[in-house]
Amino acid sequence: EVQLVESGGGLVQPGGSLRLSCAASGFTFSDHYMDWVRQAPGKGLEWVGRVRNRPNSYTTQYAASVRGRFTISRDDSKTSVFLQMNSLKTEDTAVYYCVRAYSFGYRFDYWGPGSQVTVSS
Amino acid sequence: DIQVTQSPSSLSASVGDRVTITCQASQDITNCLNWYQQKSGKAPKLLIYDASNLETGVPSRFSGSGSGTDYTLTISSLQPEDIATYYCQQYENLPLTFGGGTKVELK
Numbered sequence: 001e002v003q004l005v006e007s008g009g010g011l012v013q014p015g016g017s018l019r020l021s022c023a024a025s026g027f028t029f030s031d032h033y034m035d036w037v038r039q040a041p042g043k044g045l046e047w048v049g050r051v052r053n054r055p056n057s058y059t060t061q062y063a064a065s066v067r068g069r070f071t072i073s074r075d076d077s078k079t080s081v082f083l084q085m086n087s088l089k090t091e092d093t094a095v096y097y098c099v100r101a102y103s104f105g106y107r108f109d110y111w112g113p114g115s116q117v118t119v120s121s
Numbered sequence: 122d123i124q125v126t127q128s129p130s131s132l133s134a135s136v137g138d139r140v141t142i143t144c145q146a147s148q149d150i151t152n153c154l155n156w157y158q159q160k161s162g163k164a165p166k167l168l169i170y171d172a173s174n175l176e177t178g179v180p181s182r183f184s185g186s187g188s189g190t191d192y193t194l195t196i197s198s199l200q201p202e203d204i205a206t207y208y209c210q211q212y213e214n215l216p217l218t219f220g221g222g223t224k225v226e227l228k
Binding site: 035044045046047050061063064097105106107108109111112113114 | 153155157159163164165166167170171176208210212215216217218219220221222
């Protein structure tokens with residue numbers, strides 16, 4: 001059974017940093033791209049970014065709203081993906097979902113339950 | 122960036138009704154469109170991929186169609202468990218973008 005479980009969320013002050021982790025199991029993690037998607041309170045879904053797999057050199061891409069502040073990485077040996085968030089703003093407050101991006105990122109077929117990040121003073 | 126406009130933003134329907142939700146992209150996305158269902162307090166769930174393919178385990182009352190810039194999600198006979206918010210998502214180009222969502226409620 002495929003499982004994705006996020007951890008590391010919480011309350012942080014504006015300008016602060018937070019690192020989310022996502023532990024994956026039940027599939028060959030190293031084969032897949034992994035993405036992060038977020039959802040602000042009462043709002044829709046927003047793609048945050050992606051880390052590709054080893055054959056694609058672990059390249060990353062980001063939404064414009066987080067580029068330069070957020071970094072996505074992965075550790076295939078630990079079947080985990082990470083989201084390092086720096087220079088956090090109040091508008092980054094959201095539930096952050098770890099997502100398996102199946103078939104070279106063409107669809108999000110498995111989602112974690114989400115991790116709440118609140119940026120507030 | 123490709124904009125995806127979803128309509129309506131909300132609808133109210135009765136059990137057994139046929140429900141239709143549309144997404145319009147700002148450019149031709151060549152069937153590169155997925156549909157997701159999100160129930161309250163839960164993570165989204167993939168329903169339809171590549172515009173018209175039913176994800177494994179999804180009831181056959183859900184279907185997707187469309188081409189070019191215009192796509193449709195249809196629920197042929199609304200069931201109480203279909204109460205949720207539905208999102209479309211394009212993957213023709215990065216950044217991946219979602220429609221604004223359609224909240225489906227029971228009349």
